[in-house]
Amino acid sequence: MSILSSLNYLQDLPIAITVIDLNFKIKNQSSAWLKEFPNDFNSSSISFLEYHSIPQQVKVEVLKMTESQQITPIELEVKNHLNSWYRWKLSPSFSSENNFSGIIIIAKNITEERRERELLKKAEQVAQIGAWELDLISNKLFWTDITRIIHEVPEDYTPTLEKGINFYKAGHHRETITAIVSDSIATGDTWDTELIIITANNTEKWVRARGETEIIDGKCVRVYGTFQDIHEQKLKDIAYTRLAERLKIATKTAKIGIWEYNYTNKNLFWSDEMFDLYKIQKADFDGHKSFWDQSLHPEDREFCMQKVKEAFELKKDLEVEFRIILPNGKIRNIKSVAYTEVDIFGDAKKLVGANWDVTELIYTQLQLTKSEESMQQAFENSSVGMALIGLEGNWIDVNSSLCTSVGYSREEMIQKKIIEVTHPHDWTKDSHFIKKMHEGKLTNYTIEKRFFHKDGTIVNALLTVTTVHKVNGKLSHFIAQVIDVTAMIASENKTKSLLEITKHQNESLLNFAHIVSHNLRSHSTNLSMLTNFLKEETDNGEKVNLERMLSDASESLSETVHHLNEVVHITTNTQENLSNVNLFDSIKRVEKNILALLKEKNASCNILVEKDVIIKAVPAYLDSILLNLFTNSVKYSSQERNLEIHIKNKITNNQVTLHFSDNGQGIDLKRHGEKLFGMYKTFHNHKDAKGIGLFITKNQVEAMNGSITVHSTVNKGTTFVLTFEKA
Amino acid sequence: MNPFIKKIYFVDDDPIFVFISKKLMKEEKFTESIAEFEHGKQAIEALIECDQQNELLPTVIFLDLSMPVMSGWEFLDSFQAAPIENKEQIKIIVMSSSINPLEIDMIKNYPVVHDYIVKPITPADLNKIKVCLVNESQA
Numbered sequence: 100m101s102i103l104s105s106l107n108y109l110q111d112l113p114i115a116i117t118v119i120d121l122n123f124k125i126k127n128q129s130s131a132w133l134k135e136f137p138n139d140f141n142s143s144s145i146s147f148l149e150y151h152s153i154p155q156q157v158k159v160e161v162l163k164m165t166e167s168q169q170i171t172p173i174e175l176e177v178k179n180h181l182n183s184w185y186r187w188k189l190s191p192s193f194s195s196e197n198n199f200s201g202i203i204i205i206a207k208n209i210t211e212e213r214r215e216r217e218l219l220k221k222a223e224q225v226a227q228i229g230a231w232e233l234d235l236i237s238n239k240l241f242w243t244d245i246t247r248i249i250h251e252v253p254e255d256y257t258p259t260l261e262k263g264i265n266f267y268k269a270g271h272h273r274e275t276i277t278a279i280v281s282d283s284i285a286t287g288d289t290w291d292t293e294l295i296i297i298t299a300n301n302t303e304k305w306v307r308a309r310g311e312t313e314i315i316d317g318k319c320v321r322v323y324g325t326f327q328d329i330h331e332q333k334l335k336d337i338a339y340t341r342l343a344e345r346l347k348i349a350t351k352t353a354k355i356g357i358w359e360y361n362y363t364n365k366n367l368f369w370s371d372e373m374f375d376l377y378k379i380q381k382a383d384f385d386g387h388k389s390f391w392d393q394s395l396h397p398e399d400r401e402f403c404m405q406k407v408k409e410a411f412e413l414k415k416d417l418e419v420e421f422r423i424i425l426p427n428g429k430i431r432n433i434k435s436v437a438y439t440e441v442d443i444f445g446d447a448k449k450l451v452g453a454n455w456d457v458t459e460l461i462y463t464q465l466q467l468t469k470s471e472e473s474m475q476q477a478f479e480n481s482s483v484g485m486a487l488i489g490l491e492g493n494w495i496d497v498n499s500s501l502c503t504s505v506g507y508s509r510e511e512m513i514q515k516k517i518i519e520v521t522h523p524h525d526w527t528k529d530s531h532f533i534k535k536m537h538e539g540k541l542t543n544y545t546i547e548k549r550f551f552h553k554d555g556t557i558v559n560a561l562l563t564v565t566t567v568h569k570v571n572g573k574l575s576h577f578i579a580q581v582i583d584v585t586a587m588i589a590s591e592n593k594t595k596s597l598l599e600i601t602k603h604q605n606e607s608l609l610n611f612a613h614i615v616s617h618n619l620r621s622h623s624t625n626l627s628m629l630t631n632f633l634k635e636e637t638d639n640g641e642k643v644n645l646e647r648m649l650s651d652a653s654e655s656l657s658e659t660v661h662h663l664n665e666v667v668h669i670t671t672n673t674q675e676n677l678s679n680v681n682l683f684d685s686i687k688r689v690e691k692n693i694l695a696l697l698k699e700k701n702a703s704c705n706i707l708v709e710k711d712v713i714i715k716a717v718p719a720y721l722d723s724i725l726l727n728l729f730t731n732s733v734k735y736s737s738q739e740r741n742l743e744i745h746i747k748n749k750i751t752n753n754q755v756t757l758h759f760s761d762n763g764q765g766i767d768l769k770r771h772g773e774k775l776f777g778m779y780k781t782f783h784n785h786k787d788a789k790g791i792g793l794f795i796t797k798n799q800v801e802a803m804n805g806s807i808t809v810h811s812t813v814n815k816g817t818t819f820v821l822t823f824e825k826a
Numbered sequence: 827m828n829p830f831i832k833k834i835y836f837v838d839d840d841p842i843f844v845f846i847s848k849k850l851m852k853e854e855k856f857t858e859s860i861a862e863f864e865h866g867k868q869a870i871e872a873l874i875e876c877d878q879q880n881e882l883l884p885t886v887i888f889l890d891l892s893m894p895v896m897s898g899w900e901f902l903d904s905f906q907a908a909p910i911e912n913k914e915q916i917k918i919i920v921m922s923s924s925i926n927p928l929e930i931d932m933i934k935n936y937p938v939v940h941d942y943i944v945k946p947i948t949p950a951d952l953n954k955i956k957v958c959l960v961n962e963s964q965a
Contacts, residue, residue, distance in 0.1 A: 621923040625842040625843055648845060
């Protein structure tokens with residue numbers, strides 16, 4: 100009865116339920132069951148086992164249960180062939196006699212539920228978000244797979260509350276989580292924190308742990324939450340924070356103000372440093388662009404507005420320098436650099452930029468420009484030749500002083516290589532030092548060096564070269580200073596030649612003094628001795644002898660004095676008596692005067708002198724010189740051959756050279772060369788030799804700015820070479 | 827008393843000076859005989875001749891410096907080179923009117939030169955030479 104009624108009742112139940120007997124025949128079923136598992140057999144008596152839509156696993160459980168007459172219900176979740184999930188519940192049914200009479204089967208379609216769970220699991224995996232649950236009644240901790248993966252523990256790991264806490268890094272992190280969990284258990288508060296755990300593999304990891312509590316009757320019974328690996332993200336965050344911190348310090352130290360300007364709403368953001376720069380109280384700042392406008396120097400305002408406008412319209416970066424007036428009235432120069440932020444539609448929305456004070460920089464730049472200008476002025480106006488020389492040996496710049504020295508214009512100079520204007524003999528010295536400078540072994544040098552003037556003449560200079568280095572220490576270029584000493588050297592040479600003349604004159608003066616002392620002394624000695632003898636001599640014959648000697652001695656003295664006088668006259672009075680004399684005519688005249696003498700010796704004269712040669716001479720001296728040369732040739736002619744005299748001339752520059760040769764006895768120049776032109780030197784044992792002729796001749800020639808030298812071979816002949824000034 | 831010195835050479839081209847010097851030596855009884863030469867060449871030739879003939883060499887040679895043909899300097903060079911026996915015993919006295927210090931320095935380069943006399947010769951000069959010779963002979 101009860102069963103029947105119950106059976107009828109079964110049909111109306113809103114769940115899929117069926118009852119089968121021990122032969123698996125469907126005894127009863129709900130309409131929901133029929134809906135889930137439609138009966139397609141058209142028979143009232145069908146076997147449960149014949150249903151295709153019921154999974155095999157369920158059928159097996161039913162068989163097992165029937166066979167063993169098991170009385171504990173079974174629950175299982177199985178997917179059928181249509182991919183639908185059902186939760187099956189198998190419970191024994193009993194007859195009125197309380198015998199095992201069949202099985203009550205309930206199937207609940209859990210496909211939707213199941214899908215949600217699957218999706219959740221997937222989501223958990225994808226997001227790497229794990230979950231956990233702590234049952235405070237059983238004190239059991241449950242971790243999802245992802246939570247295990249985050250902790251790097253095996254799948255079958257069973258966590259406990261204590262183990263879980265101990266994964267947190269000792270110290271701050273573990274203390275924090277302990278405090279949070281116990282606190283929330285007590286108060287029921289939720290939490291969300293980021294801490295470090297040390298995984299089973301001993302790896303440090305940043306995690307985000309969130310927790311919620313379940314309170315029943317004012318008592319926390321369950322704590323659960325999520326667990327997320329945020330290590331990479333956290334590291335990035337930390338790095339970013341550090342960077343931002345650093346930037347903040349940098350901008351603060353460098354006094355760089357950061358600003359942001361929103362073009363749409365004219366809102367202005369200023370960093371603290373901006374207020375320092377503008378010397379404005381942060382409290383006075385109203386966050387509007389006009390605030391900035393007010394600080395601007397009136398003269399720069401319009402120009403700045405224009406620049407900002409351009410930046411927005413052209414979406415380009417802003418770079419501008421302007422002046423601001425501080426509240427104390429002082430003017431500062433500010434440099435502003437900003438970039439334009441463009442939104443996804445390509446419209447310029449705001450400017451983000453930096454401001455810094457460039458007043459000192461501008462001042463320094465001004466100073467630098469000034470000093471560069473003065474350097475340039477000094478370079479250009481220096482009386483010393485200056486040049487900048489490139490490492491390749493090219494002129495980078497030359498000043499006008501150097502141009503003047505070498506005769507080129509600046510443009511011509513810069514076209515030239517240094518080697519082109521350098522005397523070839525001086526190039527090696529220069530290049531030697533330049534090489535050392537390139538090697539860094541030398542920073543400057545000074546040499547005497549010759550340049551070529553544009554007109555081909557030589558410019559003597561004192562060259563000083565100094566290296567200039569770049570900021571990085573590498574060689575940049577050279578600075579050359581060229582002191583033109585051509586005039587100095589010319590005057591030095593003039594002084595030298597003057598000195599030479601003076602020295603020469605001094606020597607001849609000394610020589611003359613010795614001659615005077617020597618000759619006068621010997622005479623005076625003789626005279627005084629003879630006089631003494633004469634005073635004491637008693638023998639008359641001897642007295643006469645002494646008197647004769649005294650007379651000879653005084654005559655010699657007067658002759659010597661006469662000669663010396665002549666020399667003095669020659670050396671002092673010549674210059675003003677120089678006149679133009681025809682050399683050929685003079686030679687011919689002298690030859691004519693001694694024609695008798697020449698004839699007596701049977702001499703022949705071969706005069707090959709150009710007829711129009713005019714020299715500067717004192718006519719009387721020239722005659723005397725020529726006469727002396729002729730008579731010398733006659734006097735010292737060889738007795739073995741007839742005398743031949745050859746006279747010829749050469750003209751070079753301002754000089755006329757006269758060669759006067761004979762074939763006479765010749766002079767042993769090795770023995771007498773030095774003394775040939777001395778006073779009272781004779782070299783031949785000849786009665787006519789007085790040793791005065793050549794001395795006078797030499798003095799006369801030199802007095803007329805000429806010279807006389809001699810070449811001779813004993814027994815071959817003698818050649819006198821005389822030079823005269825050309826008229 | 828016979829002169830201590832037997833023979834001297836007198837080389838000078840100035841006849842007046844030769845005359846004066848000879849007269850002085852005669853009065854001072856300086857030497858027994860004087861050989862005169864006008865220049866160095868004559869003197870060196872006479873010396874070589876003397877040596878070859880084994881005649882008595884002069885004890886003293888008075889030598890002028892500036893002479894024609896062969897000067898005093900050249901004579902000194904020739905003398906140093908000449909192969910004359912016992913020539914180191916000959917005393918050479920250089921005579922000059924010159925007070926040129928260069929000349930005096932140059933003379934010091936000739937070790938054969940015993941002394942240098944600035945003309946004229948005085949009795950004191952002669953006496954000094956005599957004393958020197960006597961001392962040497964006694965030593």
